[in-house]
Amino acid sequence: MIASNExxxxxxxxxxxxxxxxxxxxxxxxxxxxxxxxxxxxxxxxKGLVRFFYLDEHKSCIRWRPSxxxxxxxxxxxxxxxxxxxxxxxxxxxxADGSFDPNCCFSIYYGEHMASLDLVSxxxxxxxxxxxxxxxxxxxxxxxxxxxxxxxxxxxWLKQTFTEADKNGDGCLSISEVLQLLHKLxxxxxxxxxxxxxxxxxxxxxxxxxxxEEFCSFYKMMSTRRDLYLLMLTYSNHKDHLDxxxxxxxxxxxxxxxxxxxxxxxxxxxxxxxxPENQTLGVLGIDGFTNYMRSPAGDIFNPEHYEVNQDMxxxxxxxxxxxxxxxxxxxxxLMSQSRVDMYAWVLQAGCRCVEVDCWDGQDGEPIVHHGYTxxxxxxxxxxxxxxxxxxxxxxxxxxxxxxxxxxxxPQQKKMAQYLTEVFGDKLDMSSIPADPSGLLPSPEAxxxxxxxxxxxxPPNIDENAEEGDVSDEDSADEMEDDCKLMNxxxxxxxxxxxxxxxxxxxxxxxxxxxxxxxxPTGKHDKSPLKVNMLYFTRSTCTYMSLLxxxxxxxxxxxxxxxxxxxxxALSDLVYTKSVGTPDFEAQGGSxxxxxxxxxxxxxxxxxxxxxxQFMQFNQxxxxxxxxxxxxxxxxxxxxxxFWNAGCHLVALNYQTEGRVLQLNRAKFYCNGNCxxxxxxxxxxxxxxxxxxxxxxxxxxxxxxxxxxxxxxxxPKPKDSMLGDRGEIIDPFVEVEIIGLPVxxxxxxxxxxxxxxxxxxxxxxxxxxxxxxxxxxIRFLVWDHDPIGQDFIGQRTIAFNSMIPGYRHVYLEGMExxxxxxxxxxxxxxxxxxTSWGLQVHWxxxxxxxxxxxxxIPI
Numbered sequence: 038m039i040a041s042n043e044x045x046x047x048x049x050x051x052x053x054x055x056x057x058x059x060x061x062x063x064x065x066x067x068x069x070x071x072x073x074x075x076x077x078x079x080x081x082x083x084k085g086l087v088r089f090f091y092l093d094e095h096k097s098c099i100r101w102r103p104s105x106x107x108x109x110x111x112x113x114x115x116x117x118x119x120x121x122x123x124x125x126x127x128x129x130x131x132x133a134d135g136s137f138d139p140n141c142c143f144s145i146y147y148g149e150h151m152a153s154l155d156l157v158s159x160x161x162x163x164x165x166x167x168x169x170x171x172x173x174x175x176x177x178x179x180x181x182x183x184x185x186x187x188x189x190x191x192x193x194w195l196k197q198t199f200t201e202a203d204k205n206g207d208g209c210l211s212i213s214e215v216l217q218l219l220h221k222l223x224x225x226x227x228x229x230x231x232x233x234x235x236x237x238x239x240x241x242x243x244x245x246x247x248x249x250e251e252f253c254s255f256y257k258m259m260s261t262r263r264d265l266y267l268l269m270l271t272y273s274n275h276k277d278h279l280d281x282x283x284x285x286x287x288x289x290x291x292x293x294x295x296x297x298x299x300x301x302x303x304x305x306x307x308x309x310x311x312x313p314e315n316q317t318l319g320v321l322g323i324d325g326f327t328n329y330m331r332s333p334a335g336d337i338f339n340p341e342h343y344e345v346n347q348d349m350x351x352x353x354x355x356x357x358x359x360x361x362x363x364x365x366x367x368x369x370x371l372m373s374q375s376r377v378d379m380y381a382w383v384l385q386a387g388c389r390c391v392e393v394d395c396w397d398g399q400d401g402e403p404i405v406h407h408g409y410t411x412x413x414x415x416x417x418x419x420x421x422x423x424x425x426x427x428x429x430x431x432x433x434x435x436x437x438x439x440x441x442x443x444x445x446x447p448q449q450k451k452m453a454q455y456l457t458e459v460f461g462d463k464l465d466m467s468s469i470p471a472d473p474s475g476l477l478p479s480p481e482a483x484x485x486x487x488x489x490x491x492x493x494x495p496p497n498i499d500e501n502a503e504e505g506d507v508s509d510e511d512s513a514d515e516m517e518d519d520c521k522l523m524n525x526x527x528x529x530x531x532x533x534x535x536x537x538x539x540x541x542x543x544x545x546x547x548x549x550x551x552x553x554x555x556x557p558t559g560k561h562d563k564s565p566l567k568v569n570m571l572y573f574t575r576s577t578c579t580y581m582s583l584l585x586x587x588x589x590x591x592x593x594x595x596x597x598x599x600x601x602x603x604x605x606a607l608s609d610l611v612y613t614k615s616v617g618t619p620d621f622e623a624q625g626g627s628x629x630x631x632x633x634x635x636x637x638x639x640x641x642x643x644x645x646x647x648x649x650q651f652m653q654f655n656q657x658x659x660x661x662x663x664x665x666x667x668x669x670x671x672x673x674x675x676x677x678x679f680w681n682a683g684c685h686l687v688a689l690n691y692q693t694e695g696r697v698l699q700l701n702r703a704k705f706y707c708n709g710n711c712x713x714x715x716x717x718x719x720x721x722x723x724x725x726x727x728x729x730x731x732x733x734x735x736x737x738x739x740x741x742x743x744x745x746x747x748x749x750x751x752p753k754p755k756d757s758m759l760g761d762r763g764e765i766i767d768p769f770v771e772v773e774i775i776g777l778p779v780x781x782x783x784x785x786x787x788x789x790x791x792x793x794x795x796x797x798x799x800x801x802x803x804x805x806x807x808x809x810x811x812x813x814i815r816f817l818v819w820d821h822d823p824i825g826q827d828f829i830g831q832r833t834i835a836f837n838s839m840i841p842g843y844r845h846v847y848l849e850g851m852e853x854x855x856x857x858x859x860x861x862x863x864x865x866x867x868x869x870x871t872s873w874g875l876q877v878h879w880x881x882x883x884x885x886x887x888x889x890x891x892x893i894p895i
């Protein structure tokens with residue numbers, strides 16, 4: 038949990054170094070993009086619009102003109118998910134092949150729902166300039182240090198803030214514009230205090246307004262951190278700076294760093310201290326100390342975890358694997374678009390198991406879409422080519438293709454042909470040594486390989502037979518029959534009811550991992566819907582029990598066994614065999630080459646009835662959990678209960694942003710976001726009950742002590758009705774522990790009234806964890822409201838990725854917003870002793886000393 042000094046410095050230097058040739062190319066791209074380019078913007082139902090596109094001066098968003106949206110005609114760089122060159126998007130596919138030169142075409146996917154901006158430039162060079170420049174900017178925005186940059190003091194942020202505050206565009210700020218800005222920034226200072234600081238900053242000949250440099254001075258007066266200043270006083274013996282001895286003592290006592298040398302302290306001064314006099318003296322003043330604490334060195338996330346840091350040589354069954362459900366879908370499971378671009382996005386987001394639902398298409402070409410629905414269709418070949426292109430860009434660890442095969446034998450043969458031609462050696466496992474125990478190889482051994490998961494012919498079938506029958510009862514993602522839209526005879530009422538009745542939501546509720554509602558009693562849709570034969574599962578029977586008797590009599594339950602024909606060519610490519618829900622009693626020894634796929638409801642039943650057996654089963658055989666078919670809105674279930682049982686492939690709807698994906702990102706980010714997380718040792722062997730009150734008796738528990746000190750630049754709630762004109766927020770912080778049931782809990786601070794800019798809480802929250810290595814720590818910031826509370830932002834971090842000491846927690850997706858905390862972890866013995874090192878007791882700092890220090894808020 039403790040980051041070494043060398044890693045911090047070397048890692049930072051690597052990220053900041055670019056070779057000269059690349060730097061010149063990027064500078065040229067940035068200059069050209071800011072100058073602007075005339076391009077054609079394609080739309081679904083027209084010939085396209087000629088618009089002038091340019092990168093704004095802050096390099097924070099793309100704008101275009103003319104537009105009826107005026108200032109809203111922009112796409113922020115940090116909202117861009119993917120930039121694809123060529124004619125890959127669905128809109129490009131609508132145009133004839135000869136319409137545009139592919140070298141001049143590119144698409145920008147942005148926002149939570151992956152909207153696309155499809156552009157055609159005049160030349161291939163212009164398109165290449167924009168593609169290169171945008172990818173560079175995206176890399177900068179999403180770099181692991183981006184959350185930890187000293188944003189409140191960066192020149193870019195200040196310029197953007199100044200420009201937005203300059204309402205009349207005269208290049209300077211009046212007192213009224215400054216007051217409006219402070220309200221937007223959630224600053225509630227007395228007007229007289231603001232006027233006094235304004236007057237002190239207004240030093241040029243143009244009295245009554247602030248130019249940019251004067252505004253920087255004003256902002257510095259306003260934003261000097263009282264909490265950091267008092268922390269500095271504690272370790273400097275009330276000097277206005279930290280010398281190398283003071284800094285060394287702070288780093289070792291509070292930040293728990295070891296072997297801190299004087300040379301390292303001088304390097305910190307040289308890097309973060311802006312005052313030349315202090316640099317000469319080798320000391321760190323308040324500005325330098327603030328810069329250091331706001332840098333990656335002061336982030337709560339362990340910088341070593343930005344890279345792979347776990348043992349990757351154990352069998353696959355010892356790892357959690359980042360997995361996607363209905364990977365091809367952009368939205369809901371009934372009517373949304375299917376896009377090959379989704380595979381590119383999820384693979385680059387760290388996902389290592391993607392789903393491909395295959396059906397017979399026209400002209401003998403297999404297609405991918407969600408069966409029995411109105412989702413759009415894409416070619417299987419295009420999906421495979423996209424996976425091949427993006428599989429190993431972010432990481433070399435293996436990709437698992439979860440193939441749901443609903444095709445006829447001829448089209449299965451075509452699937453096998455494409456898989457072989459496109460993936461080539463990536464499917465060849467002949468060089469991978471077999472484990473004598475029958476377990477799967479390790480992620481390290483399978484680097485660069487693609488594993489096909491699907492149906493496989495049984496060994497008793499004649500080896501010369503080109504096809505054979507296999508069970509289709511355990512098809513891993515079969516929709517419930519009452520959710521199917523079949524034979525094209527579908528009423529609008531049916532679609533509307535299915536969407537409205539899908540009440541499962543991604544809520545801020547750690548216990549919400551079961552289905553919230555089946556179709557409600559008495560509201561069954563009686564509109565016409567043609568079906569050939571219904572195969573009812575237990576869920577469907579449950580649904581029937583909710584219906585009035587007169588509505589049940591029209592149903593007939595068929596117990597006919599479902600089988601399907603499987604091509605030998607496709608079967609031979611399958612590396613891990615897909616099977617259904619395990620029967621622990623009938624199981625005569627599990628096979629490492631099998632993957633048990635089950636819905637969340639079946640897996641939840643196993644968790645409730647046989648948690649120990651389920652956990653032990655997962656020690657040798659992979660399991661995949663997918664969302665209930667009733668989640669027609671593509672909502673997600675809580676993955677944590679299934680991680681608690683050691684389930685490997687917990688498949689989520691990556692297209693549905695929210696709490697669950699935030700947990701998933703936090704889970705997998707702690708190992709370089711490579712898609713594989715080593716399970717705790719007790720999950721890999723032995724026995725324990727994940728739902729017990731004392732799951733690991735005799736083992737030392739951990740005590741997590743979190744001191745929530747302050748907040749910085751907390752914005753108004755995103756969905757605030759009055760926007761920036763709304764009232765200044767009243768924030769509080771909630772901390773949630775997500776892990777084993779016995780560890781799950783929430784605590785919160787008091788509410789601070791009328792202060793989102795620099796609220797002070799100074800409260801300590803204490804948690805006990807039985808199994809911290811599987812726990813996630815979730816920091817949430819809320820705005821207290823008389824009629825409820827509004828969500829402001831969150832950051833979720835794996836317990837093992839937190840480092841001790843005074844740390845900033847940067848809210849996800851809000852670069853300027855953070856909370857300042859102190860982290861301490863202790864072993865719980867018979868007598869608990871919490872060690873904080875030196876404490877900053879605000880009330881004991883002499884008031885007269887604070888008053889003599891310029892710009893320190895009292």
